[in-house]
Amino acid sequence: MGSTISTAKKVAAFQSAKGNTFYCLFEQTYESNVSPKTPRWSCCAFGDLQVAMERIFSAGSACEGGMLRYRGGSVLPENYIAAWLREMANPSGMADVPVELSVSGSFYSTWSEDGLQERKDALLALGMGDIVARLEQRERVRLSLYENAELLAELVKNHGVSHWRLLSINSVSGISGGESHLAYAPEPVKAPMSVLPAAMRLDENNYLLQNEEGSWYGAGWAYSIVGDYIRNVVMPAELASPGRYKKMIKAMRDHLEAAPALAQDMTVTISKATLDRNPWWLKQVRDKFTLLPASDGGAAIGVPYPFVGEAGEWYALSRLDKDDATWSIGLPQQIALPMDGPKPEAGTVFFETEPVKIGNHQWKLVVLEDEYYGPVTQFQFRSGDAGAPWCSERKWPTWDGNLANAGMPESLGPRLFQPYEKLVKEALKGVSVALPQLSLF
Incomplete structure (x- = not known):
């Protein structure tokens, strides 16, 4: 996996015709795994102070895990952020250049034809009726940057326009400091440090963080936690009370490094909504852990100390979002039989349709137990001979998983899936479902 290499930065500022200050951020970069390694300038942010700071701190968060670094090696997020703030x-200055809007199939066009139509109602609501009409006629529309800064910033923020398509570093005028009256250079403000959530190490890489109400959640690796903290906590705190970001970032990093290892029994409670939404994930978890029913209809997993499992087992549990699962101290109370039950053997059929003839072959839809993914749907076919063996859809001569119909007959959906959709969904829960009996009367 490669990294983005940052080699230079430039900020330009201007005041719009309406008197608002706008910042244009340019960064010179190249990708470490692409040759030739030629740094190129690109506009990476355009908007007000909030937009500029969000981009600076978001990019800085990527430095913690090494996805963004300097040519000479890794860089701490706080040092990368400091360079931008300088x-x-x-x-x-930023020249009042004409900014061009266009619609075509070109990579450098503002929108594609479909993209414009998808956003047409929203653009009309912005008062862009004349501009939209001209764009639909394939005209190139040029707008003054100063006169239309607010509109252009809105297009970038909410309507699919890439800032790098609008602005070029060639439009930067003057020398650094030439727009000192628009500079962002606040005096540091003394403010109390943010309270950091309690942390525990699951293993060498994975951490638990504590929620405000006392439960815990899997927060992932340290670099991810620090990155999230920079974006979601440090950035707004720095805007409110400038001069705090370095201490805040270092404090979280030190906090995680000093976190104690998990040394007590725990229970992971997975919400019912998560189980219903991700049945394939439930299948993977059931292969590794004993699931007990939880009071809210979800499932509870006991994690006894000391935990003797593989890293992959930790990963499966710790990557659940805080809204999907919570950790609590102590082992679960077994209030009923385990949810698991005997595991179906691979190939167990939960549902199948009657065969239908399409062309020279018979087809049917089957819901069966997959070795890795649990209950799955599968189309099967055989030649017109009723005694011929059934074959998996993947053996169909034109099967292609990248196509919408996987290269199989287009009538499979209307004839085999849609009439039985409710039964198929029920069978995908791992429940045997029979075809309804036809009435004789």
């Missing part, structure tokens, strides 16, 4: 304090 540029924000010494912005160059």
